[in-house]
Amino acid sequence: MKVLIINDHILGGGAESVVRMQIAILSPMLDIHFLSGEDIHSKPNFFSYIYSKKSYNVLFDKLVNEKYDVIHLHNYYHLLSPSILRAILDFKRLGGNIKVVYTAHDYHLVCPNSGFYYFHNGKIENFDISAEWSEIRRKNIDKRGFVHNWLKKRQWKNAYIDNDYLNAIDIITTPSFFLKQVLDRHINKTIKVIRNPITLSSTTLLRQRSKKEIMEIVFFGRLSIEKGLKELIEMISHIKEIKFRLTIIGAGPESKSLKKQVINSKLDSVIEFKGIMDREALLKVLPNFDVFILPSIWYENAPMSIIEAANAGLKIVTTNLGGMVEIANAVGGGNHFEKNNWLSLKNCLEIVREQMNDDNSSKGNLSQFSESKYLENILEIYNN
Known part of the structure; x- marks a missing residue:
């Protein structure tokens, strides 16, 4: 099978x-090929962001000449543009026989702000x-200003309101039931939940921990406004x-302002910034912590960070938004607090402290995130 x-x-x-x-x-079993937006555009201009003729031509030529059995789409709206959907549609209308799978990592299909905020x-x-679009189009969906706000809306409207590009997709997969629920409200397509895979270590989900006076909490990820830091x-x-x-492990556009906030709040003895780490280094230090916290203020879909933290044996604390609760529960149950509610967070941390030495806590099912389970689910979709 050529994919x-x-x-x-x-x-x-x-x-x-x-x-x-x-x-x-998939590579050991299938004939896998990859097309990146970076192969076509180093940086889009206004016109190519909305509709890239170059992306259309490159993909259409590949479809005609390469005879793929399956196209598996991920993100395409930053560099490639939705013109690749038009290329697929035109190929199908000419009699091309190909299955098109789209993995939704965010809310792009229902909102020009992929974070749905x-x-x-x-x-x-x-x-x-x-x-719906009638409400979304009136809102400011990009903090960078009018031009970016207009461009996102124009790209999205051209693809999904003015044209039928969504018809290029045969089946949608999502890594969470929450995202499936959102898409089901807006899109009449077959949508299946397939968990994102990670490489599971031999570390057990729960570890014996000695009682400590100070609870060690970690956040790792991008330091951006939507993460709620x-x-x-x-x-x-x-x-x-x-x-x-x-x-706090990571880097991003909010780094300087967050460090300044910590100093101004006189919390520098409690909060430490470690900067960015590569994945190998991160996985080595994670077991030194007790709790992973994800305070995102948007509808996180299926954060890989929750799975990786649980795989290292950490307790999970998140805001009660989006797919965070679902994924935390799937890996053994997390504790959740209300956005901007410090009393709710305090209660959460108190519960976690009591759970630290509780051997009867739920262990969860990390095998649903395994590479073998992902392979099984993907092949079922490709073959059926």
Whole structure:
């Protein structure tokens, strides 16, 4: 079976890590090919962002000449543009026989802001999951200003309102039931849940821990506004009764402002920044911590960080939004707090402290995230 996997990038986290894993898992069994947006555009201009003729031509030529059995799409709206969907549609209309699978890593198919949120007075506000285009188009969906706001909406409207590009896709997969629920409200397509794969270590989910006076908490990921670290630091400033340390691992556009906030809040003895780490180094240090916290203020879909932290034996604490609760429960159960509610976070941490030495806690089922399970599920979709 000849499969073409498509994604804007090959390097990076999130979707890119899933793409790399997919290629590694499938390559021993299938004839795998890969098309990256970086192969076509180093950086899109206004016109190619909305509709890239170059991407259309490259993909259409490949479809005609290479005789693929399956196209597996991931992210395409940053570099490649939705013109690749038009190329697939035109190929099918000419009699081309090909199955097209799209893995949704975010909410792009239902909102031009792939995070499904907008900005109000400089702050992130989540759309209701039933929000339609008539509401979305009136909101500011990009904090960078009018031009980026207009471009995102124009690209999305051209692809899915003015044209029928969605018809290029035969089946959609999502890594969480939450994302499936959102897409089901807006799209009449077959949607199946396939968990993102990770390489499972021999580390057991739960480990014996000696009682410690100070609870070690870690966040790792991109330091960006939607991750809720600014709000987390503000909430921590109110919590005096629990002894803990927070280590923040990562880099991003909010790094400087977050460090300044910590100093101004006089929390530098409690919160430490470690900078970015490669994955190998990160996996080595994770077992030194007790708790992983993900304070995101948007509808996270299926964070790989939760699975990796659980695989290292950490307790999980997240906001009660999006797919975070679902994924935390899938790996053994997490504790969840309300956005911007420091008392809710305090209660969460108190519960976690009590659970630290509880051998009867749920162990979860990490095997659903294994490479073998992913292979089984993907092959079933390709073959049926």
